Amino acid sequence: MTTKHDDLRQLKDQSQYDFTTTYEYAHRSRKGIGADIVREISALKDEPPWMLDFRLRALDIFFKKPLPTWGPDLSSLDFEEFYYYLRPTKSKARSWDDVPEEIKDTFEKLGIPEAERKFLAGVETQLDSEAVYGSLKKEWESQGIIFVDMDTAVQEYPELVRAHIGRVVPIADNKFSALNSAFWSGGSFVYVPPGVQVDIPLQAYFRINSQSLGQFERTIIIADEGSSVHYIEGCTAPQYSTAALHTGVIEIFVEKGAHARYSTIQNWSRNVYNLVTQRAVVDADGSMEWVDANLGSGITMKYPAVILKGPRAHGEVLSIAFAGAGQHYDAGAKALHLAPHTTSIINSKSISKDTGRSGYRGLVKVAKGAYGVKSKVECDALLLDPGSRSDTYPYIDVHEDDVQIEHEASVSKINEEQLFYLMSRGLSAEQAAVMIVNGFLEPFIKELPMEYAVELNRLVALQMEGSVG
Amino acid sequence: MNTLEIRDLQVRVADEEETGILKGANLVIRAGEIHALMGPNGSGKSTLSYALMGHPRYVVTGGDILLNGESILGLAPDERARRGLFLAMQYPVAISGVTLYSFLRAAVSARRGYGQRAHESDGEHRRSPLIPGREFRQEVRAEMAKLEMDRTFLRRYLNEGFSGGEKKRAEILQLALLKPEFAILDETDSGLDIDALRIVAASVNRLQRELNMGLLIITHYQRILNYIHPDFVHIFYEGQIVKSDGAKLAKKLEAEGYDWVREQFV
Numbered sequence: 001m002t003t004k005h006d007d008l009r010q011l012k013d014q015s016q017y018d019f020t021t022t023y024e025y026a027h028r029s030r031k032g033i034g035a036d037i038v039r040e041i042s043a044l045k046d047e048p049p050w051m052l053d054f055r056l057r058a059l060d061i062f063f064k065k066p067l068p069t070w071g072p073d074l075s076s077l078d079f080e081e082f083y084y085y086l087r088p089t090k091s092k093a094r095s096w097d098d099v100p101e102e103i104k105d106t107f108e109k110l111g112i113p114e115a116e117r118k119f120l121a122g123v124e125t126q127l128d129s130e131a132v133y134g135s136l137k138k139e140w141e142s143q144g145i146i147f148v149d150m151d152t153a154v155q156e157y158p159e160l161v162r163a164h165i166g167r168v169v170p171i172a173d174n175k176f177s178a179l180n181s182a183f184w185s186g187g188s189f190v191y192v193p194p195g196v197q198v199d200i201p202l203q204a205y206f207r208i209n210s211q212s213l214g215q216f217e218r219t220i221i222i223a224d225e226g227s228s229v230h231y232i233e234g235c236t237a238p239q240y241s242t243a244a245l246h247t248g249v250i251e252i253f254v255e256k257g258a259h260a261r262y263s264t265i266q267n268w269s270r271n272v273y274n275l276v277t278q279r280a281v282v283d284a285d286g287s288m289e290w291v292d293a294n295l296g297s298g299i300t301m302k303y304p305a306v307i308l309k310g311p312r313a314h315g316e317v318l319s320i321a322f323a324g325a326g327q328h329y330d331a332g333a334k335a336l337h338l339a340p341h342t343t344s345i346i347n348s349k350s351i352s353k354d355t356g357r358s359g360y361r362g363l364v365k366v367a368k369g370a371y372g373v374k375s376k377v378e379c380d381a382l383l384l385d386p387g388s389r390s391d392t393y394p395y396i397d398v399h400e401d402d403v404q405i406e407h408e409a410s411v412s413k414i415n416e417e418q419l420f421y422l423m424s425r426g427l428s429a430e431q432a433a434v435m436i437v438n439g440f441l442e443p444f445i446k447e448l449p450m451e452y453a454v455e456l457n458r459l460v461a462l463q464m465e466g467s468v469g
Numbered sequence: 470m471n472t473l474e475i476r477d478l479q480v481r482v483a484d485e486e487e488t489g490i491l492k493g494a495n496l497v498i499r500a501g502e503i504h505a506l507m508g509p510n511g512s513g514k515s516t517l518s519y520a521l522m523g524h525p526r527y528v529v530t531g532g533d534i535l536l537n538g539e540s541i542l543g544l545a546p547d548e549r550a551r552r553g554l555f556l557a558m559q560y561p562v563a564i565s566g567v568t569l570y571s572f573l574r575a576a577v578s579a580r581r582g583y584g585q586r587a588h589e590s591d592g593e594h595r596r597s598p599l600i601p602g603r604e605f606r607q608e609v610r611a612e613m614a615k616l617e618m619d620r621t622f623l624r625r626y627l628n629e630g631f632s633g634g635e636k637k638r639a640e641i642l643q644l645a646l647l648k649p650e651f652a653i654l655d656e657t658d659s660g661l662d663i664d665a666l667r668i669v670a671a672s673v674n675r676l677q678r679e680l681n682m683g684l685l686i687i688t689h690y691q692r693i694l695n696y697i698h699p700d701f702v703h704i705f706y707e708g709q710i711v712k713s714d715g716a717k718l719a720k721k722l723e724a725e726g727y728d729w730v731r732e733q734f735v
Contacts, residue, residue, distance in 0.1 A: 416525065417562045422572070424522050424558075425643060426550040426579035435575065439566030439626070 029085040035059055038182055041085045045151055045185075048158055058171045058181030065175040071330040071361070072299045077273060082245045084183045086215065136200065146191040147202055150218050153189030160191060164220050168251040168279045168307070176247040176275040176301075180216050184249065187217035192227040192258075201230040201263070201449060217248045223258035223286075230261040232452070244271045246297070252280035254288045256310065261289040265452060267296035267459065270326060274300040284310030284339070291447055292319040294329055295459055303361060305334035308342035316345045320444045322463050323356030323388070332361035332393075333377075337403075341372040348379045349444055351437060352388035353464075359391035364398075364405060371402040381411045382440050384433070434461045471500040471537050473521075473554070473651040473683055479531035480513075480520045490516045492708035493532065498651060498683040505686045505694055505719060508705030509727040514687045515559060517705070518655045522556040523549050536651070551580055553650035557640040557657050563628040569639065570623035573646060574605050580647045612645040615675075617668050633660025641669050645676055651683040658693035670696030691723035706734050 029037045038059050042052040067074050140147055146157065153161050171181045192198055223229050233250075246268060254260045260280065268274055274297035280288040290304035306315025317333035335344035350358035360379045381390035392409050414436055422432035438445070438457055445453045480491035490513050498504050508514050520527040521534060523546040533540050541549050564572070578599045599605075613620060616638050628636055637657055644652055654673070658666055674697060677684055686697060694702075694716070702718040703710045706727075711734045712718065722730075 415562070418564050420522075420524050420546060421558070421562045421564070422576075423546040424524075424550055424556055425572075425576035425647065426547050427575055428547050428579070429545065431575065431579070432547075435567055435572070436564060439564050442566030 028083055031083055032080040033059075033082075033084060037084050041183065041185065044085075045154070047154055050158075050162060051154055054166065054171070055182045055184075058178050061172045062175060062178035062182055065172070065178055067175055068301070071301055071359075072328045074273075074299070077245075079179075084216075085185060140198070143196050143198075144193040145196060145198060146189065148189050150184070150187040150189050150220070153220075157189070157191075160222075161189065161220065164222060164251065164253060165218075166251075168253065168281050169249050169277050173277060177249050177277045180218060180247045180249040180277070184216045184218035186215075187219040187248070187250075188221075188231070188233075189219070190221040190229065190231060192223050192229045194225040194227060194255075196224075196227045198227075198229045201232045203232045215246055219248070219250045220253075221251070221260060221262070222253045223255060223260040225255045226257045227255075228259040230263070232263045232265075232449075244273060246272050246274045246276070248276045248278070250276070250278035252278075252288065254280055254282040254286040254313075256283045257285045258283075259287045261291060262304075263291040263293075263448065263452070265293045265295070265456065266300070269296060270298050272297040274298075274302065276300075276302045278302070279305040279307065279334075280315070281307040281309055282313040282315055285312045286310065287314040287316075289316040289318065290333070291444075292317070292331070293444070293448075293456060294319070294321040294331060295463060298327060300327075300329045300331060302330075303332045303334050303363075305336065306344060307336045307338065308344065309338045310342075311339045312341045312343075313339060314343045316347075318345075318347050318444055318447055319349070320441055321348075321350040321358045322460065323350065323352045323358040324463055325354040325356060327356045327358075329358040330361055331359070332363075334363045335365070335375055337364075337366045337370045337373045337375065340370055342370060343373070344375045346375075346377040346379075347443070348377075349382075349441060350380075350390055351382045351384065351440070352390055353384035355387040355389075357389040357391075359393065360409075361393040361395075363395045365396075366398040366400050366403050366405075368399040370400050373400065373403040373405075375403075375405045377405075377407045379409045380440070381409075382437065383411065383413050384437075430464060434464045437464060471650050471683065472535070473498045473685075474535040474538075475517075475521070475532075476535065477532035478517070478520065478529065478534060480516055480527050480529050482516070483526045483528050490527075490708055491520065494705075494709050496685075496703065496710060498685055500650065500683050501677075501681045502701065503677065503684045503686065503697065503699045505688060505699035505702045506705050506710075507688055507691070507702060507719060507722055509730070510689065512705045513708040514689075514705050515655055516708075518556055518558075518653045518685075518687055521549075521653060522546050522554065547579070550647070550649075551582075555644055555647055555649035555652040557637075557644055557652065557654045559656040559659065561628050561636045561640055563626070563631070565626050565629055567627045568624055569627050570609070572627050573609060573623075573643065574599055574602075576643065577605065577646050609642075609646065612642055612672075616642055616645070616672055618642065634662060634665045637661055638665065638669060641672050645672060648676075648680055649682065650680070651685070653685045653687065655687045656689065657686070658688060658690065666693065667696060673697055691719045694719045704730055706730055 029040055035056060038055045042055055166181060169177050171178050190202060221229065221231055250262065252260055252262060266274060278290065282288045288306050292304055294300055304317050308315055315335055319331060321329040321331050323329050332348065333346040335346060337344065346362055348360045350360065352358045362377060364375045364377060366373050377394060379392055383390060390411055394407055396405060398405065414433060418436055419429065419432050422435060423429060427435065438460055441460065445456055448456060475494050475496040478491050478494045482490055494517060506514055516527060520529060523544060529542055534542055536552055536554060581600065583598050583600055610620060618638055628639065631639060637660055640657065657669065661669060670693065676682060686693060686699065699716055702714055702716060704712040711730065
């Protein structure tokens with residue numbers, strides 16, 4: 001059977017060929033996995049003993065945990081084949097000449113300014129907009145907001161980190177959360193004090209440390225009582241990763257009456273396994289929104305979760321996935337209703353083309369005593385050609401009578417009459433298809449900040465290139 | 470002189486058993502002429518309009534369609550549109566999530582060659598593939614005012630939740646913005662009340678004069694022809710034109726119905 005996995009393997013091999021010989025690191029651990037590497041990372045970061053202890057426990061659990069037996073085929077994933085700690089040189093990560101043509105071409109098509117391209121490709125580890133970031137940073141600090149990378153947080157706010165890490169996503173949650181807990185590097189730490197409203201979205205790539213976009217990012221966000229914050233991770237430009245394994249863990253704490261939104265636009269290069277655990281716990285009257293767009297990577301497994309633990313807490317998961325050749329998304333959402341009158345909305349949209357495969361896997365659970373719960377799940381899939389595939393696996397587990405749960409699912413194809421209508425007005429087949437697809441995604445796109453919406457539209461157009469003849 | 474010529478056109482519908490929906494239709498429309506094509510339901514009028522526009526379900530099995538002397542049979546619908554052919558549809562489809570504004574802007578840009586210009590100019594300073602927003606907004610608002618359409622339509626999704634009459638106005642709005650050389654209006658009067666018909670007809674007449682447009686009005690009833698006066702009326706029956714004459718033929722159909730056509734041409 002020669003399928004997408006072979007393609008994926010080929011891509012991966014090729015990328016390793018391209019990069020490991022030319023890329024220069026300030027530090028790189030040996031290939032493969034082991035306690036020696038965990039100790040090495042912790043020592044290099046000068047971490048307190050409790051952090052090393054956390055990592056070592058996690059490694060132990062990682063070895064004991066089996067791979068998931070459901071979802072995409074991960075049998076070609078060989079943990080000994082990866083590097084678990086790569087620290088780029090400080091000034092210049094790699095030369096522009098080393099960036100693959102494919103990525104440069106994409107930047108070109110996206111019309112990304114030169115300076116930004118270099119940053120995004122990892123050539124520059126610093127944005128030219130540092131001055132802008134600097135003034136924002138001062139304003140945030142004056143309001144008591146903490147927005148630093150996780151390494152800094154461990155050094156400067158050890159008690160806060162220690163009190164929250166592994167609390168929403170336990171080390172032992174799954175094999176990949178354990179892996180991340182052992183080898184995490186980079187990611188953000190955000191704390192918003194009670195009542196503070198952060199007006200401008202906090203964006204991971206404002207931060208100077210390029211490792212925020214790294215391989216095993218670990219992010220903690222705490223929205224204290226009555227505060228509100230929007231965090232945006234990733235960016236629309238393709239992120240070239242030298243490491244083909246990405247397992248992030250995101251933990252969010254939404255305290256009473258607080259509001260948090262976490263937006264991801266994931267566009268990893270297609271050699272990447274993207275296995276992410278992201279979860280939020282929401283207290284009374286709080287609300288959490290995950291907004292999640294997946295366009296890149298080869299295999300993605302990701303199920304943003306909301307744990308609604310306080311009365312009237314609200315959670316939303318809004319996601320889109322666009323699977324092209326060699327891509328398989330197994331994405332979805334989880335809503336756990338643990339308290340009365342909690343509400344959730346899950347809206348998943350997926351597009352598959354060129355044998356791409358995209359699935360929704362979701363869980364809505366209502367615990368005993370959580371009466372008056374309302375939950376609405378809507379999954380829509382659009383298939384662009386006959387070889388593509390979409391699957392839906394909704395799980396509903398209810399232990400209370402007084403609940404309202406709705407589930408709707410639809411699978412559709414690009415409608416010939418719609419294509420003809422648009423083409424009869426002068427739009428090419430491709431423009432017409434892009435327009436229909438963007439229309440399908442519109443309910444999602446309108447939730448994004450303007451500049452991201454524009455970029456996402458362009459990305460969709462790129463993904464659609466050559467898809468209709 | 471610009472012409473749209475339909476020459477012995479034979480068409481069948483893909484995936485359907487029945488062969489020969491069009492059985493050799495002939496018609497020449499010159500710039501500035503208004504032709505009415507009338508016929509009973511099922512006579513193949515809409516098939517003709519789809520075939521002219523290049524709908525993939527309608528397969529041409531013989532004959533030709535010439536636009537300004539050149540065959541357009543090998544051209545996709547978008548190429549036909551960009552060359553100046555327009556079809557106001559009987560049943561415009563709805564497209565969710567696509568606003569009327571963004572659709573119109575993309576269509577107008579395509580017709581006026583914006584994408585192409587962007588493609589031809591090189592590298593660094595790529596020109597926008599879209600007509601500038603300000604310029605376009607002014608133009609679209611002016612046309613909407615003439616059709617007595619509320620501006621809020623621009624923010625609505627294309628044909629979604631539009632009433633029958635609103636859809637037809639939106640079709641004529643597209644005609645006004647795309648400024649074709651030849652336009653086919655397929656049952657444009659259906660779904661329009663008398664006031665709306667008057668407004669729509671006034672816009673069509675004005676555009677027809679301004680652009681010296683060739684018009685093919687496909688209709689079952691004579692009503693629209695009270696407002697848009699045809700130079701020629703053709704009776705379409707069983708996939709071909711069986712009789713052509715001046716405007717008085719429409720009056721005869723209105724008075725006597727299609728029965729005599731059936732009797733005469735079976």
